Amino acid sequence: MRADPSPAPDSALDPGAPIAVTQVTKSFGDRRVLDDVTFTARPGRVTGYLGPNGSGKSTTIRILLGLAAADSGTATITGRDYTGTPHPSREIGVLLENAGLHPGLTPIKQLKIAAAASAASAERITAVLDEVGLTDAKNRKIKTFSQGMRQRLGIAHALLAEPRVLILDEPANGLDPEGMIWLRGLLRDYAAHGTTVLVTSHVLAELERFIDDIVIIGGGRVLSQTSLDQLPGGTDLEAFYLSTVHAATDQEAQS
Numbered sequence: 010m011r012a013d014p015s016p017a018p019d020s021a022l023d024p025g026a027p028i029a030v031t032q033v034t035k036s037f038g039d040r041r042v043l044d045d046v047t048f049t050a051r052p053g054r055v056t057g058y059l060g061p062n063g064s065g066k067s068t069t070i071r072i073l074l075g076l077a078a079a080d081s082g083t084a085t086i087t088g089r090d091y092t093g094t095p096h097p098s099r100e101i102g103v104l105l106e107n108a109g110l111h112p113g114l115t116p117i118k119q120l121k122i123a124a125a126a127s128a129a130s131a132e133r134i135t136a137v138l139d140e141v142g143l144t145d146a147k148n149r150k151i152k153t154f155s156q157g158m159r160q161r162l163g164i165a166h167a168l169l170a171e172p173r174v175l176i177l178d179e180p181a182n183g184l185d186p187e188g189m190i191w192l193r194g195l196l197r198d199y200a201a202h203g204t205t206v207l208v209t210s211h212v213l214a215e216l217e218r219f220i221d222d223i224v225i226i227g228g229g230r231v232l233s234q235t236s237l238d239q240l241p242g243g244t245d246l247e248a249f250y251l252s253t254v255h256a257a258t259d260q261e262a263q264s
């Protein structure tokens with residue numbers, strides 16, 4: 010079955026959206042990784058940013074966070090460049106791939122350092138450690154942690170400032186089934202309180218259980234921006250994703 014990639018909704022043109030990526034192009038050497046990428050993420054919703062490995066998801070997030078420069082186009086969070094936001098770490102929670110955790114520190118120390126930047130209180134550190142299930146491990150060195158525990162700590166870091174915008178690159182990596190259920194509840198809860206959540210993942214079956222909106226990227230382009238509840242009847246996320254990506258590959262082969 011083939012589902013036609015649906016056009017981006019009007020919100021894709023809203024430059025004031027909490028997260029707005031507008032006509033972003035980026036090449037590494039002579040390889041174009043992002044080609045005129047435009048999408049938005051809305052408040053109170055979890056937006057899944059999906060695409061094959063190497064399709065430019067992390068690059069897009071790095072551009073949003075000012076860690077890489079776009080060749081052209083704009084990427085803004087609440088209408089501003091990340092670097093132009095007065096106190097970005099108070100408003101924007103971030104989990105990057107290979108989150109910058111220090112193996113020699115304990116979660117408590119790591120979060121205290123982060124709390125200084127985001128003006129979070131000692132009570133908040135205790136609360137996020139509890140929220141991610143690391144209270145019992147808070148005084149252990151991070152180097153003794155499993156990948157799932159590191160991921161939970163990275164998420165704790167992202168949540169520290171009670172951000173209005175959460176940007177999580179592959180948060181499900183390394184989580185066990187219970188961790189996935191926990192993550193789902195956590196992100197739903199933040200969205201329910203009005204947070205704008207952008208999350209990349211390749212675990213489609215799981216993602217389907219907690220995202221509202223979908224942006225699919227492939228071949229450097231946005232192939233579809235739509236909502237889960239707008240998928241054609243009887244189509245699950247996996248089927249929609251595969252048909253969207255395959256349709257784009259076929260089109261490219263024909264041109």
Ligand code: ADP
Binds near residue numbers: 037060064065067
């Ligand atoms: P994704 O997160 O979707 O898997 P990435 O954004 O990490 O994809 O990478 C997209 C492409 O850009 C990949 O082919 C990757 O090798 C390349 N790439 C990413 N960062 C760099 C860089 N700093 N220098 C050169 N190539 C890069």
Ligand code: MG
Binds near residue numbers: 068106178
């Ligand atoms: Mg990536």
